[in-house]
Amino acid sequence: MSAFPWGDLALILFLIVLNGLFAAAELAIVSARRPRLQLLAKTGVRGAETALALHDEPGRFLSAVQVGITLVGIANGAFSGARLGGPVAERLAAAGVPASLAGPVALAAVIVAVTYLSLIVGELVPKQLALRAPERIAARVAPGMAALARLFMPVVQLLDSSTALVFRLLGLSREADTVVTEEELRSVVAEAESAGVIEEKERALITGIMRMADRSARGVMTPRVEVDWLDADAPEAVVRERLMATPHSRLVLADGAVDRPIGIIQSRDVLAALIGGGPLDLRALMRKAPVVPDVADAMAVLTALRDSGVPMAFVVDEYGHFEGVVTPSDLLAAIAGEFRSDLDEGEEPSVVMRDDGSLLVAGGMPADELAERLGFALSEERDYETVAGFVLAELEHIPETGEHFDAHGFRFEIVDMDGRKIDKLLVRRVDVDAT
Numbered sequence: 190m191s192a193f194p195w196g197d198l199a200l201i202l203f204l205i206v207l208n209g210l211f212a213a214a215e216l217a218i219v220s221a222r223r224p225r226l227q228l229l230a231k232t233g234v235r236g237a238e239t240a241l242a243l244h245d246e247p248g249r250f251l252s253a254v255q256v257g258i259t260l261v262g263i264a265n266g267a268f269s270g271a272r273l274g275g276p277v278a279e280r281l282a283a284a285g286v287p288a289s290l291a292g293p294v295a296l297a298a299v300i301v302a303v304t305y306l307s308l309i310v311g312e313l314v315p316k317q318l319a320l321r322a323p324e325r326i327a328a329r330v331a332p333g334m335a336a337l338a339r340l341f342m343p344v345v346q347l348l349d350s351s352t353a354l355v356f357r358l359l360g361l362s363r364e365a366d367t368v369v370t371e372e373e374l375r376s377v378v379a380e381a382e383s384a385g386v387i388e389e390k391e392r393a394l395i396t397g398i399m400r401m402a403d404r405s406a407r408g409v410m411t412p413r414v415e416v417d418w419l420d421a422d423a424p425e426a427v428v429r430e431r432l433m434a435t436p437h438s439r440l441v442l443a444d445g446a447v448d449r450p451i452g453i454i455q456s457r458d459v460l461a462a463l464i465g466g467g468p469l470d471l472r473a474l475m476r477k478a479p480v481v482p483d484v485a486d487a488m489a490v491l492t493a494l495r496d497s498g499v500p501m502a503f504v505v506d507e508y509g510h511f512e513g514v515v516t517p518s519d520l521l522a523a524i525a526g527e528f529r530s531d532l533d534e535g536e537e538p539s540v541v542m543r544d545d546g547s548l549l550v551a552g553g554m555p556a557d558e559l560a561e562r563l564g565f566a567l568s569e570e571r572d573y574e575t576v577a578g579f580v581l582a583e584l585e586h587i588p589e590t591g592e593h594f595d596a597h598g599f600r601f602e603i604v605d606m607d608g609r610k611i612d613k614l615l616v617r618r619v620d621v622d623a624t
Contacts, residue, residue: 552577
């Protein structure tokens with residue numbers, strides 16, 4: 190009986206490990222995120238620049254890796270059967286296996302064993318390791334993969350050109366769609382919270398910023414009916430009384446009616462004038478406010494407020510009619526939710542959880558906040574901003590107290606009307622009602 194070829198076995202194991210290296214390199218570079226590779230490159234991590242170049246040209250890289258995997262697979266398949274089949278057959282025959290069966294059984298055993306090791310050591314384990322830290326592994330293996338691509342350049346070019354030809358025949362583009370949608374970003378943030386990377390409060394702030402960016406000026410403004418204002422020609426006694434009654438430090442200055450605003454008046458300017466003892470001229474103390482259309486997005490409003498000398502903007506509709514005002518506090522509330530200090534005395538929050546699990550919701554609550562809390566999506570083509578607008582869009586008429594409708598798995602019941610204004614709703618799951 191000949192000696193067992195341990196050297197050949199070691200070579201086969203080396204080829205399996207080499208195949209695993211190729212598999213790990215392929216998955217790591219393909220799944221690595223470009224921003225993280227750029228960060229590694231900026232911090233001077235060796236191989237990050239090369240990994241970034243390979244990531245940007247996946248066609249050539251994948252061709253090179255496939256050449257390596259194919260060569261290793263061919264060599265391993267041919268070598269293992271030829272070099273290990275005979276010695277294993279001899280030992281099976283010595284163990285009492287009939288000679289006519291020893292050869293086929295030995296060959297089958299070698300193929301099964303090598304295939305099993307190739308799947309575990311050469312595929313599954315390396316790929317799972319690559320997924321744990323794709324950017325770091327990509328940076329380590331990139332120089333070797335780039336050298337492999339240069340070594341097999343003619344074959345790589347042939348495979349890459351052939352692949353490109355097939356894509357053209359199919360009428361497809363080889364460029365991957367790398368645009369990250371808002372829903373994907375929200376999913377990533379939620380996943381980061383579940384994994385403990387960020388806290389729940391941090392997740393809420395991130396989604397709040399995204400929510401604010403999707404809103405228009407009409408969706409973040411304080412509506413005209415809730416705006417505190419002063420008549421530009423009001424007598425001093427009325428001005429004193431009004432400033433003592435309002436909790437705000439800035440008021441809209443209007444010419445006779447709130448729908449004719451002319452500027453912003455600051456309480457400190459009025460106080461300084463009153464202390465000075467001179468005549469009170471509100472028009473002289475007035476400051477100009479930026480004007481934004483109600484369809485402008487919230488980020489444009491933020492820019493207008495940042496560049497303005499007074500932190501308040503007038504919102505107008507397409508006809509130039511005054512709709513309301515936007516302040517930095519409104520934008521912050523859109524991100525972090527309403528502040529208790531912003532509520533009038535005795536006023537309830539926009540949403541209150543009742544003992545039975547239902548929600549008492551204010552009609553003026555932003556519709557996207559309620560939808561996010563309840564877990565359903567609003568139409569991107571909607572032309573409303575508040576819960577009251579959502580109700581009107583669903584019913585298509587002014588509702589009466591007690592009227593209800595079902596949508597998105599919830600029942601929305603109008604429990605309080607303030608004239609024609611929807612003031613309060615009761616929201617509960619439909620399946621709760623059914624029971």
